[in-house]
Amino acid sequence: MTFSQIVTYSPAYTVVPTYECFNRCTYCNFRADPEHNTWLSLTAAEATLKTLRSRGVIEILVLSGEVHPHSSYRAAWFQRIFDLCDLARSLGFLPHTNAGVLSFAEMERLKAVNVSMGLMLEQVTPTLLETVHRYAPSKIPEVRSQQLAWAGELHIPFTTGLLLGIGETERDRIDTLEAIARSHDRWGHIQEVILQPYSPGHNETRGSSAFQIDAIVDMITIARKILPESICLQIPPNLIPTPELLIACLAAGARDLGGISPHDEVNPDYPHPKIAELELLLSEAGWTLTPRLPVYPQYDQWLSPGLRAVTAKFRNQTPAGVEMPKNSFTC
Ligand SMILES: O=c1nc2n(C[C@H](O)[C@H](O)[C@H](O)CO)c3cc(O)ccc3cc-2c(=O)[nH]1
Numbered sequence: 001m002t003f004s005q006i007v008t009y010s011p012a013y014t015v016v017p018t019y020e021c022f023n024r025c026t027y028c029n030f031r032a033d034p035e036h037n038t039w040l041s042l043t044a045a046e047a048t049l050k051t052l053r054s055r056g057v058i059e060i061l062v063l064s065g066e067v068h069p070h071s072s073y074r075a076a077w078f079q080r081i082f083d084l085c086d087l088a089r090s091l092g093f094l095p096h097t098n099a100g101v102l103s104f105a106e107m108e109r110l111k112a113v114n115v116s117m118g119l120m121l122e123q124v125t126p127t128l129l130e131t132v133h134r135y136a137p138s139k140i141p142e143v144r145s146q147q148l149a150w151a152g153e154l155h156i157p158f159t160t161g162l163l164l165g166i167g168e169t170e171r172d173r174i175d176t177l178e179a180i181a182r183s184h185d186r187w188g189h190i191q192e193v194i195l196q197p198y199s200p201g202h203n204e205t206r207g208s209s210a211f212q213i214d215a216i217v218d219m220i221t222i223a224r225k226i227l228p229e230s231i232c233l234q235i236p237p238n239l240i241p242t243p244e245l246l247i248a249c250l251a252a253g254a255r256d257l258g259g260i261s262p263h264d265e266v267n268p269d270y271p272h273p274k275i276a277e278l279e280l281l282l283s284e285a286g287w288t289l290t291p292r293l294p295v296y297p298q299y300d301q302w303l304s305p306g307l308r309a310v311t312a313k314f315r316n317q318t319p320a321g322v323e324m325p326k327n328s329f330t331c
């Protein structure tokens with residue numbers, strides 16, 4: 001009998017409240033200038049969300065550009081994000097928000113309408129504030145580390161990660177992983193860590209060369225040594241160029257392929273593979289691709305009663321609901 005190991009993904013759809021952003025990360029293919037964009041209306045979002053019910057979508061990833069914390073539009077921006085999450089929740093989906101840097105009060109309010117939230121730590125080295133993050137105050141390492149701590153304090157199941165190949169050294173990557181491990185050690189709230197290779201696209205301000213993708217395997221090995229076993233390692237399959245490399249990533253300890261949606265809003269030049277194609281290539285190498293929810297089972301008790309009820313309904317319906325054995329690398 002052959003033994004098949006499990007690799008997970010989240011059937012997702014990305015809702016973008018706004019592409020406008022006051023930061024200018026040089027690698028970003030997502031942002032638009034504030035004056036050139038409008039915000040997503042609740043009516044338009046509702047029409048789209050209703051078409052997703054029958055298509056197997058579970059997670060609504062609310063991914064946003066950012067309005068400056070001191071802007072007079074900040075409150076309206078936040079309210080739109082909250083309302084979009086609440087709408088998705090009321091239609092039976094499980095929202096996961098990554099809207100960049102938030103205040104403690106904003107995070108606390110979003111907890112009521114999200115099953116988990118996320119923010120990439122990117123890299124903790126301050127040297128990037130002179131290069132890729134020169135015009136990106138939201139990427140100040142202390143500010144992002146503080147977000148991780150607040151999420152922990154608020155008992156928000158959290159996703160974070162590293163953006164690789166933006167000018168950091170190997171030592172910087174280890175420092176970033178150690179910072180995540182320390183935060184988790186204090187609060188126990190990090191459900192997964194994304195290892196995201198910087199991938200150039202057609203819409204960024206200053207193109208640079210991509211992360212040397214073969215190095216992702218060593219990166220996974222290092223991350224697996226630094227992070228506790230309960231933290232799942234996520235890699236984006238659309239940014240891994242060959243099936244062989246994807247399988248090597250799993251062999252090194254990656255166990256999740258993230259949200260798979262019709263369109264990758266962050267990396268629009270790299271479409272997500274079709275689930276059926278992924279299933280096939282993984283099964284040929286002895287892996288079983290299984291859907292999961294955007295909240296990992298060990299955090300269900302942190303959810304508000306309403307969200308816990310919707311989550312429980314999914315756990316009873318899908319293979320992702322099965323609590324997996326607590327062996328090595330289990331998500
Ligand atoms: O399709 C994508 N999903 C992205 N996701 C979605 C992610 O894969 C899932 O939402 C989580 O695994 C929760 O299920 C992110 C979520 C975060 O919290 C932080 C960063 C990202 C980045 C991406 C991304 O670049 N592309």
Ligand SMILES: C[C@H]1O[C@@H](n2cnc3c(N)ncnc32)[C@H](O)[C@@H]1O
Nearest residue numbers: 027028029120163196197198199266
């Ligand atoms: C939402 C997350 O997407 C990541 N991100 C932003 N731009 C790119 C890119 N060109 N390639 C890969 N990841 C990117 C950042 O890590 C951000 O925090």
Ligand code: SF4
Nearest residue numbers: 021023025028031065
């Ligand atoms: S990566 Fe996020 S913070 Fe940076 S410019 Fe793009 S949308 Fe803004």
